[in-house]
Amino acid sequence: MKTSAFHVLRVGLAITFMWIGILIIANPVAWGSYIQPWAQDLLPGSLRSAMLVTGMLDISIGIFLVFNAYTWVAALFAVLHILVVFTTSGINSGTVRDIGLLAASMAIAMHAWPDRFKFWEKKKKYGSSIPDDSSAF
Amino acid sequence: MTFYALLFALASIGVSITAYLINTRAKQEQPVCVIGKDCHVVLESKYNSVLGIHNEVFGLIYFTIIALLCSFIVIGIGNLQWWTMIITIFVSSAAVLSLGLIILQWKIIKSWCFWCVMSALVIFCMEIAVLTHAFILHV
Numbered sequence: 354m355k356t357s358a359f360h361v362l363r364v365g366l367a368i369t370f371m372w373i374g375i376l377i378i379a380n381p382v383a384w385g386s387y388i389q390p391w392a393q394d395l396l397p398g399s400l401r402s403a404m405l406v407t408g409m410l411d412i413s414i415g416i417f418l419v420f421n422a423y424t425w426v427a428a429l430f431a432v433l434h435i436l437v438v439f440t441t442s443g444i445n446s447g448t449v450r451d452i453g454l455l456a457a458s459m460a461i462a463m464h465a466w467p468d469r470f471k472f473w474e475k476k477k478k479y480g481s482s483i484p485d486d487s488s489a490f
Numbered sequence: 491m492t493f494y495a496l497l498f499a500l501a502s503i504g505v506s507i508t509a510y511l512i513n514t515r516a517k518q519e520q521p522v523c524v525i526g527k528d529c530h531v532v533l534e535s536k537y538n539s540v541l542g543i544h545n546e547v548f549g550l551i552y553f554t555i556i557a558l559l560c561s562f563i564v565i566g567i568g569n570l571q572w573w574t575m576i577i578t579i580f581v582s583s584a585a586v587l588s589l590g591l592i593i594l595q596w597k598i599i600k601s602w603c604f605w606c607v608m609s610a611l612v613i614f615c616m617e618i619a620v621l622t623h624a625f626i627l628h629v
Contacts, residue, residue, distance in 0.1 A: 357524065364506045368499045375498075375561045419502055420509050 359464050360421075366457050367418035370431065374411030381405050392441035410434060418461070428462035491564065493623045497577065497616060498560040504553035504612045507605055511546040525604050532595055532603035545591075549609055552584060556616070578620050585617035 377384045381404035385393075388400070396403045414434070417427035435455045439448070468474075511533070514521045523529040538544055559573045559580075588610035595602055 356522075360506075364503060367506070368502045371502065371557075372495060372498060375564050379565045415502075419506050421506070421513070 359461070362457055363418050363421065363424065363461055366428075366431070366454070366461060367415045369415075369454065370411045370418065371415030374408045374413075374415060377404055377408035377411065381408065384408075387442045387445070387447075389441055389443050407434075425462055425465040425467060428458050428465060431458035432462055493619060494560040494563055496619050497581075498557055500612050500616050500619070501553045501557035501560065504609060505550060505557065507609050507612070508546045508550040508553060511605055512544075512550060515544065515546070521605060523604050526602050528601035529603045529605060531601040532599055532606055535599050537594055537599065545606075552580070553612075556580060578624070581613070581616045581620045584613045588613045 381401045384407075385400040385404045393400055410430070411434070414427045414431050417423050418431075432455060435451055435458060438451060439455075511521060515533075521529050521533065532538070540548070556577060559577050562568055563570050563573050591606065592610050595606065
């Protein structure tokens with residue numbers, strides 16, 4: 354991904370997460386109504402408290418993304434968070450939009466992922482060191 | 491609500507620009523000049539700070555305050571009318587100051603800094619939003 358494109362995506366996603374977090378904190382019970390009844394039963398506390406924590410998590414993800422600090426961790430949390438939203442809210446009118454947010458979060462996480470944790474690239478290097486038999490012919 | 495969402499989004503863009511400039515200065519790196527090559531001329535000029543504090547630090551504080559005030563209004567903390575009035579005064583003052591900084595780059599420094607111009611454009615967009623909001627409220 355081009356660096357400028359990455360930053361445009363990062364700031365755009367940060368704004369979305371922070372604003373959603375603010376809206377959830379402003380009206381937690383209304384946003385909690387999106388959660389399926391079976392998922393509400395699993396909550397350790399009240400629905401309102403759970404949604405307030407969700408709102409604060411969204412704002413935190415947005416702040417880390419906007420400051421470009423621990424971007425890969427923030428993006429990873431964003432991916433996990435959206436997957437939890439998919440699971441607990443089911444398929445509804447907002448699902449298509451969430452797919453876009455999930456893809457954007459994944460793109461940022463993949464781009465900002467630190468080299469020391471790119472285990473698949475180490476494998477690739479190891480793989481390339483094995484002599485290719487076909488070259489003998 | 492749409493007005494505050496717009497202001498919040500613009501303030502967040504401003505936060506990301508100023509945070510980038512603070513970060514590059516802290517690391518003693520040259521910022522990437524997307525358009526032109528003279529960013530460092532402006533950022534290292536004698537006009538880059540007031541009372542020893544760099545302009546981008548003031549910018550970060552300003553944009554953060556605007557974003558916080560917008561979130562206070564939406565969440566319902568404090569008096570909505572007071573916050574809106576403070577936002578209007580802040581944005582209008584910043585628009586005048588940004589115009590001054592643009593003229594400074596154009597006439598005195600005679601170089602353009604992409605990030606400074608972007609920051610000024612964000613503030614001008616905020617001012618347009620504030621004026622439009624005030625116009626709609628009074629019609």
